[in-house]
Amino acid sequence: MLTVAVLISGTGSNLRALLDAAADPGFPARIIVIGADREADGLAHAEAFGIPSFVVPWEAFESREAWGAELDAQLKVWRPDLIVLSGLMRLLPRDVVAAWAPNIINTHPAFLPEFPGAHGVRDALAAGASETGASVIVVDDGVDSGPILAQERVPVQQGDTESSLHERIKPVERRLLIDVVRRIAEGSLELGARPHDLGSPSAAGR
Numbered sequence: 578m579l580t581v582a583v584l585i586s587g588t589g590s591n592l593r594a595l596l597d598a599a600a601d602p603g604f605p606a607r608i609i610v611i612g613a614d615r616e617a618d619g620l621a622h623a624e625a626f627g628i629p630s631f632v633v634p635w636e637a638f639e640s641r642e643a644w645g646a647e648l649d650a651q652l653k654v655w656r657p658d659l660i661v662l663s664g665l666m667r668l669l670p671r672d673v674v675a676a677w678a679p680n681i682i683n684t685h686p687a688f689l690p691e692f693p694g695a696h697g698v699r700d701a702l703a704a705g706a707s708e709t710g711a712s713v714i715v716v717d718d719g720v721d722s723g724p725i726l727a728q729e730r731v732p733v734q735q736g737d738t739e740s741s742l743h744e745r746i747k748p749v750e751r752r753l754l755i756d757v758v759r760r761i762a763e764g765s766l767e768l769g770a771r772p773h774d775l776g777s778p779s780a781a782g783r
């Protein structure tokens with residue numbers, strides 16, 4: 578059984594979909610802990626499912642590296658096989674990526690490499706794109722630049738707002754995320770070798 582930690586910043590609607598999927602006894606992965614960088618609304622899903630959670634508040638640390646060191650320490654308590662960034666709106670510091678790579682994946686509301694970053698939906702609209710999409714990628718130490726595991730196009734409709742477009746993208750993200758986690762757990766999707774430039778593996782990796 579693949580053990581999974583999910584990290585969030587927001588409402589956690591994609592997390593919720595993954596929790597619902599994993600509640601099926603036939604699903605080959607189990608969410609063992611949920612973490613956040615703030616008192617995110619989505620932590621309520623952890624409580625509803627009786628899953629442990631932790632918060633490493635971004636504001637409490639002097640630097641990204643200090644925040645990341647505490648996040649890494651929390652993750653090492655649980656030693657998940659896979660870390661899912663599901664709306665975590667912070668870049669992980671290089672050391673944390675190095676410690677867990679390639680076993681960190683991220684969902685993104687655009688068809689990468691188009692529109693990376695924190696405002697993927699807004700940027701697609703601002704560019705006048707006629708279609709955008711959803712992607713699930715392996716996290717590397719760039720911004721949404723890791724290998725693409727799954728992606729699908731979503732058309733932009735006349736009159737779309739950032740919110741209406743994002744709400745149409747999210748169900749696609751959920752479907753892709755659940756399928757990717759399932760395939761990783763079943764062994765039919767490999768996350769690949771550790772990137773060579775990420776340093777030596779941490780003892781707390783897999």
Ligand code: GAR
Binds near residue numbers: 585587589694
């Ligand atoms: C999702 O669309 C996710 O892809 C996005 O935040 C949303 C979280 O929604 N992440 C990023 O944009 C990361 N660059 P949720 O909290 O309702 O699941």
